[in-house]
Amino acid sequence: MDFSVFLQPAFSGGGTYLDWVLSGTKWTLLVSILAWIIAFIVGSVLGVLRTTPLAVLRAPATIYVEVFRNVPLLVQMFIWYFVLPEIVPPGMGDWMKTRMPMPEFWNAVLCLGFYTASRVAEQVRSGIQSIPIGQTYAGLAMGLTRGQVYRHVLLPMGYRIVIPPLTSEFLTIFKNSSVALTIGVLELTAQARQISEYTFRTFEAFTVATVIYVLITLAVTVAMRALENKARVPGYIGSAGK
C-alpha cells in the first residue's frame, strides 16, 4: 500500500488525486442528501396516504410503492436517464438531454429520491399502523378531524417509532448513491475507480473510498441517535436501556 499516490498531480483538470477523492465525496453527499429530502417528503405523504380509510387515496400510493420498490435501482437509473427523455414531448426531451444543467446529477437525485421514497413510505405506514387504533378513535371521539388526528396523534408518535428504521434508510441512500456512477455522476465510487484506472493503485483508491463511506455513515448514525434521544417522549416507547 502506498498512499502517497493521492498527493501526485492528477492526470487532468489540475490538482491531485486527493482532489478527485474530495470532489467525489462532495457529489456523494449532494446526491444523497438532496435525494433524502425528496424521499422523506414524498415518502411521508405516500405513507400517510397508505393508511387513510379512503381507497381512492390508498390505491395510487400502493401502486407507487410496489412499482418503485420492486424495480431494481440500476434499472430505474437507466430509465430516468435514457428512457424518460425519449417518451416526454420532444421539446422537453431535448431540453433534458442537452440544455438541462448537470443532467446526470439531477437525474440521479430524482431517481434515488423517488426510489427511496417508496421505502420511506413503508416505514411511515408501519409507524402509523403500530399505534393502537384506539388512539385514532379517541381522537375522533374528542371531535378532532381526520387531519387533526394525523397531525396531533398519529404522526408525532409514528415518526418517533420509525426513527431507527429510517436511520437505516438514510444510511442506505449514501451507499445506493454509488449507482449514480452508471449514468456518469463522478461520485466517490466513480472517482475511486478512475483513480485506480489512472494510477493502477486499486487497493489504495478503494480503501480510501471505503473509509470515507464508513465515516459518513457513522456520522449519520450518531446524528440520528442524538435525534432519537432528543425526540423521545419520557415514559413512552423507545426508552429501552435508559
Add this chain to the structure above:
Amino acid sequence: MIRLGTLLCSMLAAVMIAAPAAGQELTGTLKKIKDTGVVKIGHRDASIPFSYLDDKQRPIGYGVDICLKIVDAIKAELKMPKLKIEYVPVTSQTRIPILTGGNIDMECGSTTNSVERQKQVAFAPTYFMTGTKLIVKKSSGIKGYDDLKGKTVVFTQGTTNERVMKAYNDEKKLGINFIPAKDHAESFLAVETGRAVAFPMDDILLYGLRASAKKPADYQIVGQFLSDDPYGIMLRKDDPAFKKLVGKTVTGLYKSGEINKIYSKWFQSKIPPKGINLGFPMSDALKELVKNPNDKGVEACGKMKC
C-alpha cells in the same frame, strides 16, 4: 526407522523419475491451466468485430478467433486435448484487475498496447492497428475535433481514447463537457439519443458500432487520427513461458498467412449479428506488422502530451 528410510528413498526415486518425464518445470499461467484443466478467456460484449456477443450471447470475433488458436497451441503444449475453455466477460475498466487477479488467463478484446499498461500487464504481438476518431450524427455538422468547442462528448471509462481526448481538450482549451459511460454500447446510446454530440473511440470500433446501429446511415466517423492504437492480446506480466507460447502462435499465424483468412472473415465478410460487412481492408500499418511482428506499444496519449 528402516521403513521411514525406505519411504524417503522411494520418494526420492519417484521425484527423480518424475522430473525428467515432465520435460521442464511448468510455471505461471501454463501451470495454472495444467492444474485446473481450464483456460479462462476474457472477452468484451460490444467490441465489434474483435470480441463481442452474438445473438446467442456467445463470445465471437477476430480476437476471440486468434485466442482460440492460442488455446489449440496450449492443448498441444500441455498434451491436454480436452482442455476446457471458460469465457469471462470483462469491460474497459475491469480487464486489467481481472487479468492480474488471475480470473482470466488472457484478454481477447480491443486493448491498446500502451506503455503505461505495460507496467501492469504484458501484450502479445500487435494484431490490429487503429486510432482515435469521432462518431457523430450526420445532422450535427461536426467535421473534426475543433468543432467540439463547448459541446458535450461522451467517453467510455477506462479507455485510452478518454485520455487522448481530454489531453486534446486541455491543450486546445475547447471547454468540452465530458460525460462518462461504462461501455461502448452505452456511449453510443448517448450519441444516438442526443445526450452527447460525439464519441471518441478507435475508428474500427466506431465502424462496428455504426454497423449495429438502428439507422447506420445517420452517423458518420470524422476527424484525423488523434492517436495510434495497436491492439494486442493482454497477458499477465512476468510469465515468459506463456508469453513465448502466445507470441509463437500469433507470429505463426502471420507467417503462414492464416491471419489473412481470419482477418477477412471478420473485416471483409458479413458478420453477426446483423450480417453487415465492415468492408475494412487490412491497413498498410497492419501489413507491416504482420511482416515484422512486435509488441512495443505506444504512449497512451499518442501525439498529445500527458
